[in-house]
Amino acid sequence: MSARSIACAWLGRVDYRPALGVQEELAAARQSGAIDDTLLLLEHPHVYTLGRGAAEHFVVAPPPGVPIHRVSRGGQVTYHGPGQLVGYPILKLEGAARDVHLYLRSLEETIIQSLRQYGIQAGRRAKLTGVWVGGRKIASIGVGIRRWTTLHGFALNVNCDLSFFDGIVPCGIDGCRMTSIAREGRDDVEVAGAARSIADRFAAVFGCDSRWIDAAEVWRIARADSGLEADCG
Template sequence: MDARGALTVANLGVLDYDAALAMQSEMLAARIDGRVGDTMLMMEHPHVFTLGRGADEGFIVSNTKTVPVRRVSRGGQVTYHGPGQLIGYPILKLEGRDRDVTKYLRCLETAMIDALAKFGIDAGRREKMTGVWVGGRKIASIGIGIRRWTTWHGFALNVSTDLSYFDSIVPCGIEGCRMTSVCEITNRAVSVREFAETMRESFARVFNYDEIILAGASTPELMASDG
């Protein structure tokens, strides 16, 4: 990625999916209009299944736990979000040579791979697939949206996630896909907040930001932090 200025990062704790989507929409419009700079929203969600644009509802094979379902304007198939999972929604303006969707996806993967390495996890990619894998299991999923070359939606990385919820779906529409988590691999307690601190540093390094600004957990505070 070309050199960039400051990245504002807000750790929002546990936030309802619908509220997070509304915040994303507001921040996306503000970034497109130039009222804010590049921003990363980091959080956890209560239990929810999300379907991307054109995703097949048949990939929700059962829903005995009555998890809410949302269809949204990201790419990709079905995924699960829930407690113990780090969600990252980068709202970035892609400019110049960085107006390349594939390059953006690969950079997201690299940032997660680098963060996982800090916890002793040897993660990588799988050919012709998006996301991050550890051996034969998937640890992180990506589903993005881009409007006027400004990104939204993002990634979900399993830290201490209850993986049994993935049994109700075909994750990312990949038959036979099995999920894993940081805690399952390392066999130790790792909090989402702890991992988020490492993730924001890896993200800033891969995306070539020269400064991280930590913002408050509300839209007005985020707006103020960028100008």
């Protein structure tokens, strides 16, 4: 029985930038020890994000009206949107857990176990971080670590419109095809339901107790003040 506890919160649909602000605020609070490890679960409106290593040309043909954000995480280009479960774990990695690859593999394990509950056999591919079903990618991972506190996380396609991935070269892998829980035959799964399953598996994989906290509590902790950054032109 671990003394560690992780607070899980379902935030619903949140714009990318405020969500990033919340993460940064929570990460600062986590570093200072003001809060426990926290797992934010949410869904974004349509958005493309580019990791630090990402080349702009991986955004091939963005549909009009979909904003593009460049963010300080590893990984390449990805899409977020309705029907996709996004998880942002704000964890302080300590002791043996201070291993970046171990953390990435644990996130994959969480998703793989959760998909197994839905009867979907998913796995890993060598050197291609993420979770795959056959040759298709069902979940993307990209994390940032600041003073051993984690930011960003994973995105699991539940029943999102996969055509939005056509506008990009996901993760910089040419010809990378995407899938979703719905595409794999479980069109009865909702994003909020997947969030419960993920929270449950996350606690199991990371060996901690999970408890749910209210979204309002998260917003209270994170008086998100994401400065000005215009994304025009």
